[in-house]
Amino acid sequence: xxxxxxxxxxxxxxxxxxxxxxxxxxxxxxxxxxxxxxxxxxxxxxxxxxxxxxxxxxxxxxxxxxxxxxxxxxxxxxxxxxx
Numbered sequence: 001x002x003x004x005x006x007x008x009x010x011x012x013x014x015x016x017x018x019x020x021x022x023x024x025x026x027x028x029x030x031x032x033x034x035x036x037x038x039x040x041x042x043x044x045x046x047x048x049x050x051x052x053x054x055x056x057x058x059x060x061x062x063x064x065x066x067x068x069x070x071x072x073x074x075x076x077x078x079x080x081x082x083x
Contacts, residue, residue, distance in 0.1 A: 005043040009050035009057075019043040022076065024068040029076040042068070051081045 005016040021032040023041040032041055044050050054060070055077050060070045 007045045007050055008042045009044055009054040012045060014045070016043065018046070020046050020080075022068065022073065027069045027072060029068045029072040031076075048081060051077050055081070 003016040004013050005019055006013050007019060016035055021035045021037075021041045021043055022029050023032045023037050023039040024030075025039075032039070044054060055074060060073070
């Protein structure tokens with residue numbers, strides 16, 4: 001398997017095409033559907049458990065070192081959780 005990435009919440013390794021990629025647009029979190037955007041990003045599993053785990057993290061600012069604002073990421077994750 002090529003293109004292995006790690007989920008930021010559960011630390012599971014998977015093919016990047018099986019994970020959701022989130023990048024920063026001037027600090028605002030957004031989905032990178034193409035997974036090719038020229039920006040630092042983070043990967044998360046496409047399941048509610050990982051979304052809930054990431055939302056509960058107290059040190060989320062330490063985890064995301066790519067310019068995404070923590071409150072913006074939380075808003076995006078809440079939207080994902082509701083889907």
